Amino acid sequence: xxxxxxxxxxxxxxxxxxxxxxxxxxxxxxxxxxxxxxxxxxxxxxxxxxxxxxxxxxxxxxxxxxxxxxxxxxxxxxxxxxxxxxxxxxxxxxxxxxxxxxxxxxxxxxxxxxxxxxxxxxxxxxxxxxxxxxxxxxxxxx
Amino acid sequence: xxxxxxxxxxxxxxxxxxxxxxxxxxxxxxxxxxxxxxxxxxxxxxxxxxxxxxxxxxxxxxxxxxxxxxxxxxxxxxxxxxxxxxxxxxxxxxxxxxxxxxxxxxxxxxxxxxxxxxxxxxxxxxxxxxxxxxxxxxxxxx
Numbered sequence: 001x002x003x004x005x006x007x008x009x010x011x012x013x014x015x016x017x018x019x020x021x022x023x024x025x026x027x028x029x030x031x032x033x034x035x036x037x038x039x040x041x042x043x044x045x046x047x048x049x050x051x052x053x054x055x056x057x058x059x060x061x062x063x064x065x066x067x068x069x070x071x072x073x074x075x076x077x078x079x080x081x082x083x084x085x086x087x088x089x090x091x092x093x094x095x096x097x098x099x100x101x102x103x104x105x106x107x108x109x110x111x112x113x114x115x116x117x118x119x120x121x122x123x124x125x126x127x128x129x130x131x132x133x134x135x136x137x138x139x140x141x142x
Numbered sequence: 143x144x145x146x147x148x149x150x151x152x153x154x155x156x157x158x159x160x161x162x163x164x165x166x167x168x169x170x171x172x173x174x175x176x177x178x179x180x181x182x183x184x185x186x187x188x189x190x191x192x193x194x195x196x197x198x199x200x201x202x203x204x205x206x207x208x209x210x211x212x213x214x215x216x217x218x219x220x221x222x223x224x225x226x227x228x229x230x231x232x233x234x235x236x237x238x239x240x241x242x243x244x245x246x247x248x249x250x251x252x253x254x255x256x257x258x259x260x261x262x263x264x265x266x267x268x269x270x271x272x273x274x275x276x277x278x279x280x281x282x283x284x
Contacts, residue, residue, distance in 0.1 A: 001229045003170040003185040006219035006267075006280050008150060011211075028145040031282040033272075043145040045187025045279040057211050060255045060263050061242045068208030069153075069199050071260065077148035087143045100203045113202045118213065121202050125148075130175075137187040138148050140173040 005046050008074065010120055011053035011064075015039065017117050018050045025094020044136055053118075073113070073121040077138055080126055081110045087124045088112050096122075147188050150216065152262055153195035153206075157181065159259050160192045167236020186278055195260075215255070215263040219280055222268055223252045229266045230254050238264075 012018040019039045023030045028048075031040040039050040057064035078084055084102045091114040092098050099121060102112030111125035130138050154160040161181045165172045170190075173182040181192040199206035220226055226244045233256040234240050241263065244254030253267035275281050 001168045001170070001218065001232050002278065003168075003183055003190075004218055004278050005150060005185050005188050005190060005216050006274075006278075007217040008147060008188075009215045009217065009265075011213040011215070026143045026145075028143070029284060032284060033282055040282050041145055042282050042284075043147050045277070046147050046150075047280050047282055048145075048147060053211075053213055056213075056215060060215065060265070062211055062263070064211050066208070066210030066213055069195075069204055069206050070212040070214065071153040071195055071198075071208055072212065072214065072262070073151045073153070073198060073202065074147050075149040075151065076143065076146055090143050120214070121204070123151075123202070132148075135187070136144065136146050136148075138189050140175055140182050140184050140189055142171065142174060142184075 007047040007049050009049045009051050009056060010116070010118065011056035012050050012118050013053055014117065015050060015052055021094055021096070021117050022048070022050065025096075026091065070120065073123055075123040075125055077125050077127055077130070077132060079132060084110055084112060084124050084126050088114060091122070091124070149189040149191050151191045151193050151198060152258070152260065153198035154192050154260050155195055156259065157192060157194055163236055163238070163259050164190070164192065167238075168233065212262065215265055217265040217267055219267050219269055219272070219274060221274060226252055226254060226266050226268050230256060233264070233266075 022028045028041045041048040054064045096114040099113040099115050109127040164170045170183045183190040196206045238256040241255040251269040
């Protein structure tokens with residue numbers, strides 16, 4: 001199995017609200033193949049898709065019940081501390097909940113968290129140990 | 143905020159088991175910057191990281207309680223139906239649970255699901271409508 005994540009699909013409770021958050025609030029370009037049932041955003045090498053939570057569970061054939069911490073987080077890394085603060089302000093302006101204001105962290109960087117309309121966590125971080133490549137991807141060594 | 147996911151971090155209950163699943167079972171190359179507390183895998187443009195669930199919750203400052211459907215899925219797309227079946231066999235051989243055997247699906251492709259050691263869902267799919275680029279990323283139109 002090749003090391004590859006093609007899409008990250010968030011199962012959302014209100015697709016209109018989530019689409020508005022990512023497209024209009026954060027300003028992410030939505031792919032024209034999106035439709036009333038699903039939204040796709042191209043984000044570097046991975047596609048973010050938004051799909052109704054119960055339909056995502058149905059697709060996998062699992063119960064859609066679930067509550068509390070979903071057990072994962074997405075990270076959006078940027079090139080400086082200032083941009084961390086800017087991005088958190090943008091997200092909050094778009095309706096996100098500020099979960100943790102950015103602080104200097106033990107691993108030498110600066111990071112904070114916001115929650116999207118479903119409570120999914122986004123860490124916004126500057127990490128001087130892992131520089132970003134020209135295409136914005138994180139350069140971790142082999 | 144630029145459209146970018148830098149890392150996908152899975153909060154895992156047993157880091158040794160999860161690391162073994164991805165590194166040894168699926169055969170994904172682990173970055174040398176991994177340590178006893180965290181594992182990083184470079185997967186195209188996005189980094190997959192494995193981090194203890196309670197520490198991930200602590201990092202964000204949220205309760206780590208949570209149960210049931212985590213509300214998201216990762217997808218691994220491949221170039222043919224045969225490879226879907228192969229990848230599902232590999233994952234099951236590595237200890238994954240087969241959640242849904244691959245079937246022809248309404249959107250014209252072929253897909254199945256497995257669950258990793260924490261129950262996180264991976265869809266393995268062939269999608270003739272969204273071809274894969276030379277670097278393995280999905281080419282969704284603007």
